[in-house]
Amino acid sequence: MNQDYIKPDNWSILEEGFDVDRVESSESLFSLGNGAMGQRANFEEQYSGSTFQGSYIAGVYYPDKTKVGWWKNGYPEYFAKVLNAPNWIGINVLINGEALDLYKCKEVRDFRRELNMKEGWYDRSFTAVMPNDLEVSVKVTRFLSIERNELGAINYDVQVLNADATVVFEPYIDSGITNEDANWEEKFWEVQEVKTDEHKAFITSKTLKTEFFATVFMQSQMFKDGKVEEIEPSEVIFDEKISFRYTTEAKKGETVSLQKFAGYVTDMNHNREDLIFAAKNVLDKAVAAGYETILQEQKAAWAGIWEMADISIQGDVKAQQGIRFNIFQLNQTYLGEDARLNIGPKGFTGEKYGGSTYWDTEAYCIPFYMATKDQHVARNLLTYRYNQLDKAIENAKKLGFTNGAALYPMVTMNGEESHNEWEITFEEIHRNGAMVVAIKRYVDYTGDFSYIPEKGLEVMIAIARFWHQRANYSNQKNKYVILGVTGPNEYENNVNNNWYTNYIAKWCIDYCLESIARVKEQYAIDHDRVMSATSLSSEEMAAWKEVADKMYFPYSEEYQVYLQQDNFLDKEIIPVSDLSKTQRPINQKWSWDRILRSCYIKQADVLQGFYFFEDDFSKEELEKHFDFYEPLTVHESSLSPCVHSIQAAALDRMDQAYQFYLRTSRLDLDDYNNEVKEGCHITSMAGTWMSIVEGFGGMRIKEGKLFFAPKIPNGWESFSFKVNFRNQILKVNVAPGKTSFALEGTDSLEIMVNGKPLKVEPNNLVSI
Template identity: 70%
Template sequence: MNQDYIKPDNWSIIEEGFNTERVKSSESLFSIGNGAMGQRANFEEHYSGATFQGSYIAGVYYPDKTKVGWWKNGYPEYFAKVLNAPNWIGINIEINGENLDLATCKSVSNFRRELNMKEGIYYRSFNAILQNGTEINVNVCRFLSLDLDEVGVINYEITPLNSDATIIFKPYLDAGVHNEDANWEEKFWEPISVAHDSNQAFVTARTFKTHFEATTFMQNSILLNDVLQDVKPVVTEQTDDKIMLAYNISVEKEQKVAIQKFGGYTVSTNHVNTFAAAKNIIEIALVVGYHQLFEDQKTEWGKIWKMSDITIEGDVKAQQGIRFNIFQLNQTYSGKDSRLNIGPKGFTGEKYGGSTYWDTEAYCIPFYMATKDQQVARNLLAYRYNQLQKAIENAEKLGFKNGAALYPMVTMNGEECHNEWEITFEEIHRNGAIAFAIFNYYRYTGDYSYIPEKGLEVLIGIARFWHQRATFSTQKNQYVILGVTGPNEYENNVNNNFYTNYIAKWCIDYAIEQIQVVENKYNSDYVRILNKVKLSQSEISEMKKVADNMYFPYSEEHDVYLQQDGFLDKELITVANLDKSQRPINQKWSWDRILRSPYIKQADTLQGFYFFEDHFTKEQLEKHFNFYEPFTVHESSLSPCVHSIQAAILNKMEMAYTFYLRTSRLDLDDYNKEVEEGLHITSMAGTWMSIVEGFGGMRVKNNALHFEPRIPKEWDGYSFKINFRNQILKVAVQQNETNFSLEGETAIPVFVNGKEILVEPNSLVTV
């Protein structure tokens, strides 16, 4: 049974009614971020029930020492933890001598949360009766400014309903935080200084080992019936990593009292003096003021939605799902800072650590290319180029040489920091996604300049890795790749994973092809690069030999490529014949049993068919889809989107729609029973793809856009926009027609079901 307490709504995520069992799930679902920082939806006031406290600063991490019983050569020394940052949102509240705590109130009624995705603002409200009999109404509004991205804003209002009240607001800053998933219970933050000045307070702390310094700050104002009050704060608690102020105010029955708290972080990655920067940003925020910050937030989110919104008519749950995914992607990564990337949990939890997986290249880049300008996608490619030397060092630790590059499975700074051996050493297909992203970027943007400037060096390092990783089998008289884990992590240490072998061959071929293009058209870059990487013609010939003679396991009986050599040795019982009580198998079965089963965690062979669709016929895709889909349990968030796209291509619309709902509402409906740990941010880009590439059928072929629009029977219509080479095309699909319109200077040709049409600026074309 999936959770279903989130109310269907086109623009908001809404929860009604207070239930302690749901608090941690809602803390994930109502998370907010602005690209520079983010936080789970923890209560501002003290809560003694089960909660998962989490605030995060982009790019700040801690190298938590690897915890394994049996060390293996090449193991990463540490696991890069996404750090729980100092807490600035806290406001303890005392009413007539009793602390407000929803876990201990006599009653809580009219509890409601709303995350307004259109405006990027989070609201919470409730009525409560305290043990002392005081009845109150509370309204809270919170947002992280997109404009001033170091500033967060809280407006916390209390109205006593049945008597006058003495209310004490106790806003605080606390750097004495820890991570739930720390390996050794280490403390991550070292306090440096605590200061306060009237309504402002500051806690400066530094991370151990990585030495990121952050000043966490707050500025408080008290208002009575919306009029600013002159209430002097008292310092009620001060330690070396925490400070709490107290504001005491008497309120008559039905008067509204509020604390407005500005808070946030200034970080050493952006400032030499974080304390001075904090004082400065507070002054700027005070000049702008609460109401203007609130209005600016709505304006900035309006600009984001103007480009990235997808509308769905006639299906509120589907509409809510896609907007939730788009909203979270934009909260996590704005594209402004090329040092940052898209972590799999974004700012919503600690699990997985690291800020970058292959998810960025395989799933996220298409979303950012099409909904922002191409510079954002180029920044994501440059991020990997800047870490090329580390990728070469990662490969050297495993015994590779001569500039072979192995990009990490998980990283913060380019070093591998994932320490499950079957993934760290074996899930090497990740290297292929880095190369594919370079190809995909050029295919989509037409901007070749990235390849001679930076990309070719990355492609050569990756091709060298595949060349060295392949083994010549005298028995098969072909090159094989042994001991790997493919995208399907439910098979470890297998030989000749189809997807891995296929992408390895493609990477070598593509690198050689680009070497030739750069030699012919960018000769000075060619000379510079070959001198730098010391690549010879004989090495290129050796690489080509590996690519031309790569082995792919194949079954004549089923007429399909095999996921790996031993797949047919398994007991091939389909998921439909698996007892539902056994799902999800990753929570019900031993690892031994999973590895021997035929069950596929996520698209694997089919991932290859997704990336290299034009290498195969539709008949081949159908055969492989029909063979592998029945064994796929979709226990990875990255799985349903690929299957949705392929089901749409094959006109299996019921299936495509079911998979779309699953990917778009994965977290809202908690399919995997783990949403309290955080959201699945990177797979949300796959949700976007399942509409644009799946139902919309969008492809780029020969420098032109192609569409094969389809529509689920549950929808009346849907629309999306894409920025294609600095022209914005809007596509609106109805049950019986598709409309195209263009915001741009010059007409562009578009192919619909293979037929060319010309879309003129500011005019509608109906097909």
């Protein structure tokens, strides 16, 4: 564990005491989002210390030109990245002419931050002695409105404790911003219009290349001891920045406050020529409602989210804080209403990974959104990929594939591949399989097979075509092989016959053929339409089947396990427990060459297949593979602990399952990988939810029914969660020796618990 300054609390993330070395980490941890925009926890006032500024707008990105030492044919031309958007939070504070800057203060005490997850707001307070010896008490509250998702609000209170003083607030908006991770130090925004109107300010900018138009806006109001103070501000307007200057005289101990409404409107949701009009409309409605009313709206909106999404843990505050932080950040990142949007691995908390869409969405996030929202949210995530099928076919074509074969991108904003590491972009092709796994999970969970004839089948056919062409026949093995790949374990590149890749390829083909047969039988019109659109013949399907039936899987008779790849046993097999802690994490301590030659596994690889395709293997087989591979796994991917937690629980190893759960749930809060200042691991947070629901709750879907095999970690008094299964909301409460089920609605539900059927009637608690 690398940090432990976050105070345990059931509903809040708390930091006490000011430490300049923690500022960037806390900027990530205390981030805010509302699905449409996000904001790192940067200070509103000036800060001359080390900081990572970050404001983000969902769906707005820039194609930063790929930077590689040696260009290879087929490389993506650019790396798509989320942009640091114009700054809306800025408020300079001057007291007797001296700028408030915590980095320069003589003393900072009683510093406290709180991210209140229950109600969706962020609060910061401190007392500071400034260089001019004025002692000030400051309290700032900020939130991004869920109900008004183009609006952010700030309340900034200042009290001068030891003298009368002149206090100046300078709220500003600034479009002269850059990205922390720019490849070429390029500017991404070009200002189009700078305008003020009756205490309102607007800057309209467009992104270069992609030409997204966004207007950042603000309006502020001054208060003294809680009463409105009518002050006519002076304006300072630059080419890329507008600030208003409010000056007031404050008596010793008097509280002066600034309330600021600000945010973004974009041409994703408004006509370009109407952006300033739309921004005025947002501000007028916000001012009419007032700060307190909008804050109450925020609390009610989050109460509604938690009503369905909460996981309650009794008897373990750190575990409780961890899961709620994960659920909170997932809901801040994506709320499911816009099929154009997806879930970036860092969400709105940082720029790493470009803010783009990875296979994490399909592999980890869809179960969370299906169970805690409703099926249309999960359908939107699937539709996102369906809408990008043409681009996936184009991506495959660039690599030499034909006949409508599709390779979904490793990283994307608009469907084009925009990842520029060879071993990932061209070799980590297993991501194609996750697209189909997500479709099957959706159908199994919702019972909505109609998605397949409507949209899913075309995706599945294009992916089956890719696997058919990517495999080649080995005369030596008399089997089909898949060469030159990287599996989920990115610490092995360019290997042959990664077991997980081969298995998911075979599975995709089999599931596609099975689905075609069912669509033909039940949806004849859709079947004929899809067959015609794809020109799919029975001969081609027979060729697919031969590849699936004759797929090669490397296996060790000595260990009685499937091998991660053909030559895995040529490595020196040394368990992680024998590796010095001074060598960890190896991705920060070792050369890439050394990592590639080692036996160490970044994340679940073979075990990822055992997780996805659990029903294909016995518990004894899982145990053998877990015992072989987990001791070699360094868990240096955020996606690793959750899979291992679920499998440890399935093997009744609850102490180990709990340790993995704690690691996945507190990965960022405790900064296990010493990188949280770059942003939080949003997509793995959905895996944390799965660790409890699928791991400890043992929830599975089999033959259209919910199955549970509940277990509880030692020391927990109970845990509970809700799932929306086929529009029936079931609450599950697990305590030592007793599990209870409660059903909302009007219809009964038959479930399976520890292999036995149980009928749950609405509004009638059943315990076993």
